[in-house]
Every structure is written in structure tokens, then in C-alpha cells.
Amino acid sequence: MMPTTVSIFEVGARDGLQNEVAVTTQAKLQLIADLAASGLTRIEAGSFVSPKWVPQMADSADIFTQMPRVKGVTYSALTPNLKGFELALASGADEVAIFGAASESFSQKNINCSIDESIERFIPLMQIAKQHSIPVRGYVSCVLGCPYEGHIEVNEVARVSEILYKMGCYEISLGDTIGVGTPVNARRMVEAVAKVVPVEKLALHFHDTYGQALANIFACLDMGIATFDASVAGLGGCPYAKGASGNLATEDLVYMLHGMGIETGIDLNKLATAGNNISQIIGRKSASKVANALA
Numbered sequence: 001m002m003p004t005t006v007s008i009f010e011v012g013a014r015d016g017l018q019n020e021v022a023v024t025t026q027a028k029l030q031l032i033a034d035l036a037a038s039g040l041t042r043i044e045a046g047s048f049v050s051p052k053w054v055p056q057m058a059d060s061a062d063i064f065t066q067m068p069r070v071k072g073v074t075y076s077a078l079t080p081n082l083k084g085f086e087l088a089l090a091s092g093a094d095e096v097a098i099f100g101a102a103s104e105s106f107s108q109k110n111i112n113c114s115i116d117e118s119i120e121r122f123i124p125l126m127q128i129a130k131q132h133s134i135p136v137r138g139y140v141s142c143v144l145g146c147p148y149e150g151h152i153e154v155n156e157v158a159r160v161s162e163i164l165y166k167m168g169c170y171e172i173s174l175g176d177t178i179g180v181g182t183p184v185n186a187r188r189m190v191e192a193v194a195k196v197v198p199v200e201k202l203a204l205h206f207h208d209t210y211g212q213a214l215a216n217i218f219a220c221l222d223m224g225i226a227t228f229d230a231s232v233a234g235l236g237g238c239p240y241a242k243g244a245s246g247n248l249a250t251e252d253l254v255y256m257l258h259g260m261g262i263e264t265g266i267d268l269n270k271l272a273t274a275g276n277n278i279s280q281i282i283g284r285k286s287a288s289k290v291a292n293a294l295a
């Protein structure tokens with residue numbers, strides 16, 4: 001059955017801006033304020049990773065401490081290890097996300113350790129997060145393909161997802177990091193993961209490299225998933241997946257959902273303005289077809 005409402009997890013300020021030319025802290029703060037003003041209630045605002053690995057996110061502590069908070073909005077941070085979690089906690093993040101992968105090679109390139117080692121690192125983080133009542137989201141990358149290994153078995157996606165869920169992640173976001181998935185493959189992958197993680201605890205995170213993201217979401221919408229990640233203006237990519245384009249543009253997702261009578265709580269015009277403003281700062285046209293059409 002199709003959902004009547006969908007929750008959008010906005011990743012533009014993190015997944016998006018981590019792979020664009022560096023913008024000022026002030027520009028990020030404005031973007032985050034604009035996103036909240038458009039009605040988004042789940043905003044990933046930065047990441048506490050090594051600034052040597054991802055310099056674009058080096059000001060995340062400033063972002064979290066300086067951004068004006070809107071009541072009802074959850075501001076989340078990406079954290080790869082205990083050090084990242086402690087920095088996020090000190091900066092006032094409402095929730096954090098750990099990130100693993102279904103590909104050994106991607107795990108090595110992205111976080112410099114194997115899948116199993118990454119899980120070992122998450123254990124103390126999960127314990128401390130529980131003590132502080134900080135909800136933890138879990139990402140699994142490369143669920144429909146890997147930039148280094150190509151095909152990824154759905155059983156491996158299910159295995160890593162189940163581990164993260166059993167560790168205490170409240171939601172598992174399945175990431176098509178390089179945007180190679182197609183609708184039938186996406187459904188098959190979700191079916192496999194839904195055998196080990198309740199389907200309502202899953203979110204989908206599609207990059208739009210091959211223009212399949214909306215089709216993939218449409219294909220999975222009647223499976224019981226009601227959370228989708230998206231990035232305003234289609235910002236970004238992944239620093240460890242060369243050539244991958246940004247996430248599905250949030251504007252395009254909202255337009256499709258509203259067209260289907262599915263509520264999101266988001267004002268599309270305000271969202272498009274937020275996306276156009278940050279695109280102008282970055283110096284390129286918005287990657288959202290909808291934002292460009294509205295303009």
C-alpha cells in the first residue's frame with residue numbers, strides 16, 4: 001500500500017556539501033535555516049570526520065553551535081567513531097549517524113578499515129549514545145553497487161543492515177552510493193533486507209548518477225518504506241566514489257510525492273529557493289529539474 005505521508009531526511013548540508021567546493025560557514029548556516037523554514041524536520045547538518053579526509057566538513061562544530069534551532073526540527077551529524085560522536089555530543093547534535101558499507105573495498109577507502117572493524121568501532125559509540133539518549137541512525141553504503149567491486153550481493157547488504165539494526169540503530173538508511181540501481185534491483189534489495197530488519201525501519205538513499213533515483217523510490221513506495229533521503233538542489237556526491245553525482249534532489253522528490261497526494265509537510269517553493277541560493281553560491285545551476293522548471 002502507498003503511504004499517505006512520507007518523511008524526508010535532508011542530507012544536502014552534509015552529503016551534498018561534503019563533495020562540493022567549500023562554502024563559508026555563514027552560507028551553510030543560511031542553507032540550514034532555509035531548509036528548516038521550508039518545512040523539513042530532519043536535517044543532517046554536518047559530519048564529525050577527519051578534516052584531513054573531508055575538509056569541507058571541518059567547520060561542523062561551528063555549524064552545530066551557531067545554527068538557530070527551529071522547534072520540532074532534528075539536526076543530525078555523521079560520526080564514524082567514538083571521537084566523532086564525542087565532538088557531535090559536545091556541539092549539541094540531536095542525533096548521530098554511523099556509516100558502514102556492504103563492500104569491503106569501499107569501507108577501506110571511505111573509513112580506512114574493514115566492515116568488521118567498522119562494526120567494532122561502532123560498539124563503544126552505541127554504548128555512549130545510549131547513555132546520553134542520543135538516537136543513532138545507521139547508513140549502509142554500496143547497496144546496489146560499488147565503485148571498486150561492482151556487483152554487491154543483497155545478502156551482504158542484509159547482513160550489515162541487520163548488524164546495525166541489532167546494535168540499536170533506530171533506522172537503517174540503504175545507500176545507493178554511486179546511483180547505479182534500477183527499480184527492479186532496488187525492490188529485490190529491499191525485499192532481502194526487509195527479511196531481517198522491519199521494513200518500516202528502513203530508509204532509502206539514492207544518488208541520481210544514472211537518473212534512476214525517482215524511479216527507484218516509486219518502485220519501492222508500496223513496500224512499507226516511508227522515509228527517503230534527499231539533497232536540496234541535488235547537491236553533492238561522495239568523495240570516495242569518484243564520478244557519483246549528488247543525491248536525488250529533494251525538490252524532485254517532493255514534487256513527485258505531492259503529485260501522488262502524499263504529504264511531506266514541505267513548501268516546495270521555499271525549498272526550491274533554498275536550493276537555488278546555495279547553487280548560486282557554489283557557482284552552478286541547481287541539479288533539480290523541478291527547481292529549474294519552477295524558475
Ligand SMILES: CC(C)(COP(=O)([O-])OP(=O)([O-])OC[C@H]1O[C@@H](n2cnc3c(N)ncnc32)[C@H](O)[C@@H]1OP(=O)([O-])[O-])[C@@H](O)C(=O)NCCC(=O)NCCSC(=O)C[C@@](C)(O)CC(=O)[O-]
Nearest residue numbers: 048049050053080083084099110111112139141142175177
Ligand atoms: C574514519 C576516519 C577518521 C579514520 O581515519 P584514520 O586515519 O584511519 O583514523 P585514525 O584513528 O588513525 O586517526 C587519524 C587522525 O584523524 C583524527 N580523527 C579520527 N577520527 C576523527 C573524527 N571523528 N573527527 C576528527 N578527527 C578524527 C585522529 O585524531 C588523527 O588525527 P592526527 O593525530 O593525525 O592529527 C577517516 O577515515 C574519516 O574521517 N573518514 C570519513 C570519510 C567520510 O566522511 N566519507 C564521506 C561520508 S560517507 C558517505 O557519504 C556515504 C553516505 C553516508 O552518504 C551513504 C551513501 O551515500 O552511501
